[in-house]
Amino acid sequence: MSDLYDRHKAVLPEWLALYYKDPLEITHGEGRHVWDAHGKKYLDFFGGILTTMTAHALPEVTKAVSEQAGRIIHSSTLYLNRPMVELAERIAQLSGIPDARVFFTTSGTEANDTALLLATTYRRSNQILAMRNSYHGRSFSAIGITGNRGWSPTSLSPLQTLYVHGGVRTRGPFAHLSDADFIAACVEDLRDLLGHTRPPAALIAEPIQGVGGFTSPPDGLYADFRDVLQERGILWIADEVQTGWGRTGDNFWGWQAHGRSGPPDILTFAKGIGNGMSIGGVVARAEIMNCLDANSISTFGGTQITMAAGLANLTYLLEHDLQGNARRVGGLLMERLRAVGAQLPGVREVRGRGLMIGVELVRPGTDEADPDAAAAVLEAARDGGLLIGKGGGHNTSVLRIAPPLSLTVAEAEEGAAILEQALRDVQ
Numbered sequence: 001m002s003d004l005y006d007r008h009k010a011v012l013p014e015w016l017a018l019y020y021k022d023p024l025e026i027t028h029g030e031g032r033h034v035w036d037a038h039g040k041k042y043l044d045f046f047g048g049i050l051t052t053m054t055a056h057a058l059p060e061v062t063k064a065v066s067e068q069a070g071r072i073i074h075s076s077t078l079y080l081n082r083p084m085v086e087l088a089e090r091i092a093q094l095s096g097i098p099d100a101r102v103f104f105t106t107s108g109t110e111a112n113d114t115a116l117l118l119a120t121t122y123r124r125s126n127q128i129l130a131m132r133n134s135y136h137g138r139s140f141s142a143i144g145i146t147g148n149r150g151w152s153p154t155s156l157s158p159l160q161t162l163y164v165h166g167g168v169r170t171r172g173p174f175a176h177l178s179d180a181d182f183i184a185a186c187v188e189d190l191r192d193l194l195g196h197t198r199p200p201a202a203l204i205a206e207p208i209q210g211v212g213g214f215t216s217p218p219d220g221l222y223a224d225f226r227d228v229l230q231e232r233g234i235l236w237i238a239d240e241v242q243t244g245w246g247r248t249g250d251n252f253w254g255w256q257a258h259g260r261s262g263p264p265d266i267l268t269f270a271k272g273i274g275n276g277m278s279i280g281g282v283v284a285r286a287e288i289m290n291c292l293d294a295n296s297i298s299t300f301g302g303t304q305i306t307m308a309a310g311l312a313n314l315t316y317l318l319e320h321d322l323q324g325n326a327r328r329v330g331g332l333l334m335e336r337l338r339a340v341g342a343q344l345p346g347v348r349e350v351r352g353r354g355l356m357i358g359v360e361l362v363r364p365g366t367d368e369a370d371p372d373a374a375a376a377v378l379e380a381a382r383d384g385g386l387l388i389g390k391g392g393g394h395n396t397s398v399l400r401i402a403p404p405l406s407l408t409v410a411e412a413e414e415g416a417a418i419l420e421q422a423l424r425d426v427q
């Protein structure tokens with residue numbers, strides 16, 4: 001164990017659960033690769049969903065950030081802020097939300113907090129519908145709508161939350177149903193729930209659950225939910241913190257897989273769009289965004305330096321069609337991993353979309369989740385030079401693959417080969 005780990009333990013909270021038995025210190029990166037403090041090189045199949053949407057140390061972003069750092073970083077909301085206006089214009093237009101307004105925050109948690117502030121104020125209700133197995137962040141209100149209890153470190157919440165079926169397709173009482181029957185059962189369950197409660201403010205959902213193990217409902221579920229919500233004036237908040245910016249390949253936003261539902265009332269985003277600079281945000285129709293009872297600002301949400309990074313990163317992402325790349329390279333990677341999974345009894349399912357791929361592990365010959373195997377595969381992949389993530393419901397048995405969106409075919413093949421070896425070594 002490194003001296004740094006001892007110092008970390010002595011001064012940081014225990015609940016900062018680090019990956020790996022011998023935790024990794026990453027010191028630099030380039031493209032889809034990172035290096036540790038000992039100089040070992042890794043292919044990064046997880047950083048894409050954390051910090052780095054396009055590529056590590058992308059020269060365009062580095063240049064924009066350093067130029068802005070040399071110019072000015074000041075209050076983002078008390079004075080006019082050109083890069084913030086420019087990025088807001090682009091996101092408003094991309095969001096699909098009519099008459100959209102954008103508010104920038106510093107994290108996904110704060111973006112969801114703000115969405116809850118808007119929805120509860122707009123609807124004058126502190127009741128929220130959230131999905132089972134969801135993850136929405138770490139603040140007092142965000143944990144109150146996080147269905148995944150492993151990530152709700154306290155049960156106290158200012159919100160009243162009702163949990164809806166539908167986020168997890170692969171397990172649970174409805175798992176054996178066809179897609180159409182599954183959707184019908186979930187809609188019936190939602191109607192039933194709404195029949196016995198005061199009117200909720202909103203339903204918040206991740207189009208594909210991230211921390212929950214890259215589980216997605218059948219396409220169209222949220223469109224049918226939307227019909228039920230709209231009958232009652234309940235808002236729909238799409239948490240696009242993991243699914244936005246083309247990661248799912250087929251669509252720019254995750255909500256678009258639910259086609260006829262149209263854009264959500266409120267959309268939240270964060271993580272890799274700043275390529276490491278802290279950008280989170282909320283998009284909503286003007287009528288909803290402007291409903292707050294008093295002024296509200298953010299000192300650091302939307303600072304010139306984060307906005308400069310976001311603008312450079314978004315421009316690169318669009319100009320290089322990284323959504324198309326996610327579809328093509330993600331498709332190949334998924335195919336390759338499905339072929340590997342078909343040969344290994346410990347792999348229950350390979351699922352996801354674009355460059356958001358989950359590999360669910362079970363004890364061979366059973367349907368029992370295998371978090372020990374997931375932890376062991378993570379270690380073995382690291383030894384082989386590949387970083388991946390893990391997640392999944394109440395146990396952590398799903399390997400999560402979400403590289404920067406500029407992943408090449410050769411890198412996808414290299415990573416798949418390392419992961420295949422790690423899976424074989426562990427089984």
Ligand code: PMP
Pocket residue numbers: 106107108109110112135136137138206210211239240241242270271280
């Ligand atoms: N929503 C989703 C779907 C997330 O995955 C996360 C982070 N894992 C968050 C919100 C919270 O984002 P942050 O960690 O930036 O607060």
